[in-house]
Amino acid sequence: MGRSIPLERAERLLDLVALFLNAREPLSWADIQEAFPEDYAAGSHEASIRKFERDKADLLEVGIGLVYLQGEEREKDGYVLDRSAYYLPELSLRPDELAVLYAAGSAALAGEAFPFREDLAHALKKIAFAAGDGPGAGRDWARMLAAERAEGGALASRVAELSRAIAARKRVSLRYRSLGRGQVSKRDVDPYGLVYRFGAWILAGHCHLRGGLRHFRVDRILHLHVNAVKPRTPDFEPPSDFRIESIAAAPPWQFGHGDGFEVRLRLSPDLAFLAERTFASGRVLERGRLGVLLGLRVSDGDALLRAVLPLGEGAEIVAPEKLRTRAREVLRDLLERHREVA
Amino acid sequence: MAAARPPRRAAPPRRGAAGTRPRQVGPSDLRERLRRLLWLVPYVARHPGIPIADLAALMSMAPEALIEELDFLLMVGQPPFAPDDCIDVRVEGGRVYVELDQAFQKPPRLTVFEALALAAAAQGMAEGDGGTVARAVGSLEAALPESLLPMYRQLLARFAVARSPGEGETAALLRTAIAERREVALEYWNEGRGELTSRPVRPRALRWAQGHWYLSAFCLTRQGDRSFRVDRIRSASLSRRRFDPLPPEERPPPGEGEPPAPPPRPDGERPRLALRGGSAVRYAEERFGKDAVEREKADRATLTLNGPADAWTISFALSFAGAAEILAPEGLRQEARDRLRKTLARYQR
Incomplete structure (x- = not known):
């Protein structure tokens, strides 16, 4: 005999789990109705079925799958919860x-x-x-x-929304303020992935405005809208070779859009260890008494300067002449400005 | 066990019947609650008598909210809801006990998104640490049912936390040193002063913040607590010297996930930088907040820093690649001038 009034949903779902975990055989729709008469048997047939289906979907969201089994000959048809798949297994973590x-x-x-x-x-x-x-x-x-922050800010909800859009492969529209020109543009983006690097969350995706893969800092997204039409049908298919790892591993000077060029960078003996750290993306061309000479693939020369200049005299751009000249001009100009009375 | 069981209420009062309408909850609240309860029951069963405060902390809930949740659990059970078919929760003397049938002895397995989020976080930690991260992530994967692995792997290729190259081995050595309380000799690149320094330290803790590991340690040279960015440690060697447990840190440690900050300094000594160019100004506003940036025009501004070490400030200014000039203090401006002169000399050969 079941309870006489409909249950609060959380309670009904927990009761369902308990019922199925203790069931010795598949439970038919009639069994389930009998256990929850006010919930699944009080209204119309269709409404009851819909209610049960919605409960099943909610359980699936938390990792609990009820499946319908067609019984062999003398066995009973009905729903089961696979106990071996339900419980957290031993994790044997060291x-x-x-x-x-x-x-x-x-x-x-x-x-x-x-x-x-x-x-x-x-x-x-x-x-x-x-x-x-x-x-x-x-x-x-x-x-x-x-330590978990109770209330997430705007960034937290953006990251949460984007994560769901990435998993469901739903297109997003952004109003985005780029740092370079400070302009706001509207972009439709197929979101491929999210990566946290240098203290910021970056969205990688296909930008329909630019017609290619682009990166967006999530904190520069002013407005975000996820396509709400057909939430269960994906809007796009990301390229099969897309790996967020390759974006995670790319240094800032590889984030330009033009063709890359080759840069030679010399590090003093004191700084030679950075060849395995900051500049690990490069190839060691020479290593010796004078330190290390590296070959780096670069598509954004200014980004490389921003990494090299703070290192002072221990790091020098040797080639190409164009970037070397640029470094010299920046240093000369800065020196002039620091000579003037502030 | 059955004898020790306290008498159960014959018919637990129904929430709806008691006149309090159940709060309307959205689907995500509902799932959140389900997951919470399906974990809570087995956890308490495994830790009988857990203090309510500890349990509340684990659940990130206020103790009062937790008690309400425990009340709610009294109504959960297996149809047909005979007394013995219900979960029996007791709070006695501030401690929580639960009696239940075997069905709720363990929480449900990890969901795809649970495993995904934890694996993505763990993979950002470090590499080259003897495979610890890879093994930990492997164990998570092994806990997922086979049928969910394709989806999990597909999603794991889309979420990542970037690693800093070359941190792993140093971090692993430092973990050992911390665990065994052994002194470590560091060769540390002091970015600000532009020199390599040797420092014996007593390591306290490793903290991960904004994509980098930081070592907090007692520096024997400086006789004080210092913070070191792990990817700036050129080499670290473990000594045989062991040390007694360290006294508490001189200053409160940064919050979890926060990078270590130098002590605040008086107003007059704060470094000031002149910024040129719209992107430099916008970047500074983004990073330090609008209050730290005084705009003259859209592309001219003064940035006042809240006290990073002097030498660090020069490196920071140079990372603008020409768009930042040190205005004050005068000594720092001179130091910057010397460094610029030396660096420029490299480019005039």
Whole structure:
């Protein structure tokens, strides 16, 4: 016998989960109706079915799939919840692996925005469950989860909306303020991916205005609209070879749009180690007493200057002459200005 | 166990019947709540008697809201809702207990988006650390059902946190040093002074902020707490010298995810930079806020910094590649002039 009044939805869904986890055999529609008479049997047949379908969809969103099984000969037809797929399996994470997930999770949750942040918090809770009772474990996890920012700002909601658009492959329209000219333009973009680099979230996608792959800093998006038509049907298919990693790994001087050119950069012995750090995208052409000579592929010369000039006399652009001249002019002009009385 | 079980209310009051209308919730609130409850029940079952404050912290909830949620759980059970078919939650002396049938002994598995978000965050951590990150991400993947892997992998190619090249090995060594409280000799590139310095340090913690690892350590040369950007450490070697637990940090550590900031300084000493060009002005406003930037025209402004180290300021000004000039303090302006002269000499050969 079921309850006599309809249940609050969260309650009904939890009750459904309990019913299915304890079921010994598939449950027919009649069984389910019998268990929830006020919910699934009080209205019209169609309304009841719709209600159940919506409940099933909500459960699926949180990773719980009810499937209908056609029984073999003498078995019963009906819905089942696959218990082996329901429960969190043993994760057997080593302490150092837990530490990495802990560090990654705390940084991501404490930051201003992160894709699928709510999901991330749930993932960490599940990891905390699986991690068991290491010394101080519970307290540490609690501290980390407490660092989660309760209210996200504009950036957080932009990142959240874009993440969903990327996953569902829905086109977005942006009003975007570019830093270079400071102009606001309207762009239709097929969002391919999101990457966090140099302290900012970057959207990569096909820009219909420019007819090519472009990058947009999410904090420079003034207005965002996700195509709401047919939310379950993708608007585009990203190129199969698209990997956000290649954008994540690209240094700023490879973000220009023209054809790239080759730059030779000399680093003093003190700075030679930067060949494996900041300038790891380059090829080492020479290494010796004088330091390192690197070959770098560059499409935005100014961006390279912004990385090289702060290093002072320990870093020198050797070629091409055009960029070397530009560096010399910038330095000469700055020196002149610093000689004047401020 | 059955004997110890306190008597259950014969018929838990129904929320709707008690006259309080259930709050209307949107679909995402509903899912959020479902996930919360499906985790909470097994967690409490595994940690019987967990203090309500600890549980609230884990749930990022206020204790009062948590207690309401626990009340709600009393109504959950398995049809036909005989007393023994319901979840029995008790709060006694500020501690939480739950009795339940085996169905809720573990939380549900990770969803695609849960695994995705955590994997994307973890992959941004570091490389070359002996494969720890790769193994951790592998374990997450292994926890997903086979049928969801294609979708998970497809999505993982779309979300990333960029790594700084070359940080991994240093970070791994520093983690060991922190765990074993061993001194480390650093060769550190001081960007501001433009020189390599050797420093023995006692490492405290690694913090990850804005795409970089930072080491916070007690510097034995300076006899004070210092922060080091890990990708600026040319080499680090682990010494055999162990140290006693360090006293608390002199200044409160930055919030999680915040880069370390130098102490604020009095108004008169703050460095001021003249900016030229619209993009430099807009960049400064974006990074430091409009209050720090005094516009004269759309493409001319003065930026007042809230106290980065002097030497750092010169490097920072140079990173504008000509669009920033140091106005004050005068000593810093002179230092910048010397550095510009030396650097220019390289280009006049």
